Amino acid sequence: MxxxxxxxxxxxxxxxxxxxxxxxxMEIDAGVAPSxxxxxxxxxGQEKHGREYFFLSDEEFDRMAERQCFLEWAHVHGHRYGxxxxxxxxxxxxxxxxxxxxxxxxxxNIKKIFANxxxxxxxxxxxxxxxxxxxxxxxDSAEVIELRLRNAAQEMAQVxxxxxxIINELFERALFDLKSIVHAQRLKYAAQRRSRAATFxxxxxx
Numbered sequence: 367m368x369x370x371x372x373x374x375x376x377x378x379x380x381x382x383x384x385x386x387x388x389x390x391x392m393e394i395d396a397g398v399a400p401s402x403x404x405x406x407x408x409x410x411g412q413e414k415h416g417r418e419y420f421f422l423s424d425e426e427f428d429r430m431a432e433r434q435c436f437l438e439w440a441h442v443h444g445h446r447y448g449x450x451x452x453x454x455x456x457x458x459x460x461x462x463x464x465x466x467x468x469x470x471x472x473x474x475n476i477k478k479i480f481a482n483x484x485x486x487x488x489x490x491x492x493x494x495x496x497x498x499x500x501x502x503x504x505x506d507s508a509e510v511i512e513l514r515l516r517n518a519a520q521e522m523a524q525v526x527x528x529x530x531x532i533i534n535e536l537f538e539r540a541l542f543d544l545k546s547i548v549h550a551q552r553l554k555y556a557a558q559r560r561s562r563a564a565t566f567x568x569x570x571x572x
Contacts, residue, residue: 370561371458372551373480374398374465376544377473378488379518380443381500383534387488388465390541391548398548399457401466404430407445410505438468438475443514447472454480461561463548470524482560484551486544487528491535 378384392398404420406427415421422430427446431439439448449468457464466476470487477483490496496518500511525531530547534540551557559566566572 369455369458369482370461370563372463372548372557373454373458373476373483374463374486374548374551375473375476375483376465376467376486376488377470377521377528378534379490379496379521380514381496381503381518382488382490383499383537383540384467384488386537387532387534387541387544388467390537391544392465395545395548397463398465399462401449401454401457401464403466403468404436404439404448404450405445407443407447437479438472440469440471442469443510443517449476463552470521470527474524474527482556484530484547485528486530486532486547487522487525488540489522489525489531489533491533495535 376384376388388400392400402416402418402420404422404427406422406424407419409415409418409421413419424446427439427448430436430448435450435452436448437451437454439446447468449466449472454464454466468476473485477485490499493515497511497515500506500514506514532540532543532547552561
């Protein structure tokens, strides 16, 4: 599927700063549209249905999965997360650059379907800093934090399958790196050929 828009898929272990980086990028780059996933986990803090996630019951999620509404879905930290195929295709078909935040399993599956998808992995600078960030969030019990750290080891072992890696040690630098990846992707031959097809045609370029 060769659409004019770009699909950026960002994955990271919990606490690495993925959501903060993506949010900051979209505040400075109007050309990047978010993709809102569906999940069975309850909202956290000020999260709202339809903004950060579509929050579903297990029964609602089951019905969507049965109707094959999801591009991919996976179990993460005891809950399910799914990506709407229709929502992604509509946006990149219209020429939008879509930024999708999901776990590494979903990212790898999406690459199999959207060959042009750009996979980006966010790493923490150290185990100590990852633990500290999870503790500073104040959202999880000590047991849940330990579970997230165990899961992080498995998640980070998949980093070799991603196109780009950002180490989020200094937030401003990590944001610059993410912005650079997005901009560089827009300038690649294949991406320019897709998004500026009329210009290539007018110049008699293949």
